[in-house]
Amino acid sequence: MTDAGYEPSTLLVIGVDGGQTKTVTALATAEGDILASAVTGPCNHIHEPGGLERQYRTLRAGYEQVFANAGLPMRRLASVHLGLSGSGDRPTVERVYDTERLNLTSDPIIALSGAIPEMEGVIVIAGTGSAAFGRNAAGDEVITGGQGYYAGDEGGGSFIAQAAFRAIYQAADGRAPQTVMTERFLRHYGVDNLRALRNRIYGDLTRDQLAKAATLVGQAAAEGDGVAVSILRHAGHELGRLVVATLERLHWGDAPAPISPIGGVFRSGALVLEPMMETTHERFPQAYLQEARFEPVIGALLLALRALGRPIDEALLARLEATRHRIMYS
Structure with a gap:
């Protein structure tokens, strides 16, 4: 499941798309090679009784499964980025991952990062509901709709x-x-x-x-x-x-x-x-x-890579493109 050139010293990152019906976790190298993914249950509704513990179990299961699916032993990560539907509890999330850097945001942010890797523009989401999320060159962010x-x-x-x-x-x-x-x-x-x-x-x-x-x-x-x-x-x-x-x-x-x-x-x-x-x-x-270039979980990976200072250039995007077939959704 991993590239023949993988080295144990390679820095690894995780991106997470936590939704209302399922959570997708993806593991990649700092060079942009996706190694594996895992699908677990929903991780929203944390304010319901037992919600925080359910969120922990869902995220932890994805963390463990993605390493197993990659055929690798679990080890410390260089960066993790999560985009969660609704809200996430940072102390709960911090219990899940062994990582040097952890960022927790909402799902529109990872959706924009995947759709428009330059992170300047607007995504319009129209599923059961609707909303728009945009970011300009100054880094200002706006969500419209979604009520x-x-x-x-x-x-x-x-x-x-x-x-x-x-x-x-x-x-x-x-x-x-x-x-x-x-x-x-x-x-x-x-x-x-x-x-x-x-x-x-x-x-x-x-x-x-x-x-x-x-x-x-x-x-x-x-x-x-x-x-x-x-x-x-x-x-x-x-x-x-x-x-x-x-x-x-x-x-x-x-x-x-x-x-x-x-x-x-x-x-x-x-x-x-x-x-x-x-x-x-x-x-x-x-x-x-502009057609969305990548799905939200790859947007989360891109944000994890940004946190490392990794330039988001065409070489990186091409490696993600070449290995995106390792993302599973069921």
Whole structure:
């Protein structure tokens, strides 16, 4: 699992992407060669009873497993960087790792580091919810959105699903155009009428299960359903407003502004991206789309390497690219 040229004296670093459903730990050399990864459980909700101990066990398991997967004995690390969803408890995290340097941040920071290794630009995250995170050349950082499905999440999966459910029931009332989404939603949720669907919406379906309806909206829009297209364009414009607000709060000016989209909503492609950039260009015409270069756990590795003073140059990025196949997600 390790390179033939690996030497025991090589400095090692760890990057951690701690999420709401799983935690990914990656081990790499200071030269940028990824050696192995490990997947463990979630490490958020530390304020619940037993939450701190669960976070410790999850992170410790990833720490031990990543060395085992690399076929190496555990030893002191040169640097560790963690990006955790929600929050992390530093004293708990310090118990996990034997390391010279430890940095604990939030998940948007490692997502930006992975998507835009230069760490100057904006990432737009649109999964179940939505948020934007940006950083300028001066190192100022801003998070916009991310207020949850009651107070925000405009343009995210929950927002799209809610708009679709409303459109279906308005069409049934004769208040809005008919849409192929009606039949698709009934079939997807295993019911044969809208009353039964409503019972499921307010009954046994979780928020994440409801948000998955955004995929059905994308499929209907791709086949030309006008109502679905309108919903996705509205979502795109809302995501563009997140971008504009983030750039304005960063006092971006006239410099080129890379925008990197992340999350399942963007699987709908131009149906969301075009309106997002239309709204963005009204205020920042120099903004441009940049595909995320790496996943967040590699962003955490890059930040661990930065802490060592390692230049983030193309040679390093190429070595990460060549060994990224060693990152597992299940």
